[in-house]
Amino acid sequence: MTNDNTALFDNIVRYEIDLWNAIDGALRAECDLHLTWFEILRFLSVHDDGARVQGIAAEFAITVGGTSKVVDRIEAAGYCARRANPDDRRSSLVALTPAGREILAAGTVVFDRELDRRIGSVLDDDTIRAVSSALEMLRAAGRAADRGQ
Numbered sequence: 001m002t003n004d005n006t007a008l009f010d011n012i013v014r015y016e017i018d019l020w021n022a023i024d025g026a027l028r029a030e031c032d033l034h035l036t037w038f039e040i041l042r043f044l045s046v047h048d049d050g051a052r053v054q055g056i057a058a059e060f061a062i063t064v065g066g067t068s069k070v071v072d073r074i075e076a077a078g079y080c081a082r083r084a085n086p087d088d089r090r091s092s093l094v095a096l097t098p099a100g101r102e103i104l105a106a107g108t109v110v111f112d113r114e115l116d117r118r119i120g121s122v123l124d125d126d127t128i129r130a131v132s133s134a135l136e137m138l139r140a141a142g143r144a145a146d147r148g149q
Contacts, residue, residue: 012135023114031107037074038111041096041104044080050093052085079103 024035043059044051057067071094074080079100082092096104119128 019118023111026110026114027107030110033103033107036070038107041100044096045104050095052091
C-alpha cells in the first residue's frame with residue numbers, strides 16, 4: 001500500500017511523462033520541432049539581449065555541456081545564433097533568429113492547443129491556479145532542502 005506522498009509522486013512523474021510525450025509528438029508531427037528545442041526557444045524569446053548557455057542550463061536544471069550540445073543543434077537548424085558577450089569575453093550570448101521566432105510562433109499554436117486539450121479542458125481556472133501554486137511551493141521547498149536550509 002502506498003502512502004499519499006508516494007501516490008502524489010507517482011501521479012506527478014507519470015503525468016509529466018505523458019504530457020511531455022504528447023506535446024513533443026504533436027510538435028514533431030506538425031512543426032518538425034522537439035519539445036526540448038521549443039522550451040529553449042521559449043526561454044530565449046524572453047531574453048531579447050540573449051542568454052548565456054549557463055543561464056539556459058540553470059533554468060532547465062541540466063548540465064552546461066548538455067545544454068551547449070542542444071544549443072549547437074538549434075543553432076545548426078538556424079533557430080538561434082551565438083554572439084560575443086560584451087560583458088564577458090569568455091562567454092557568448094544565444095539569441096533567437098528570425099527563423100527561430102517563426103518556428104516558435106508555429107510551435108506555440110500547437111503547444112497552447114495541447115495544453116488546453118490536456119489541462120484546460122479538464123480543470124477549471126481556479127484548480128489550475130491551485131495546482132500550479134502547490135507545485136511552485138514544492139519546487140521552492142525542494143531547492144531550499146538542496147541548499148540545506
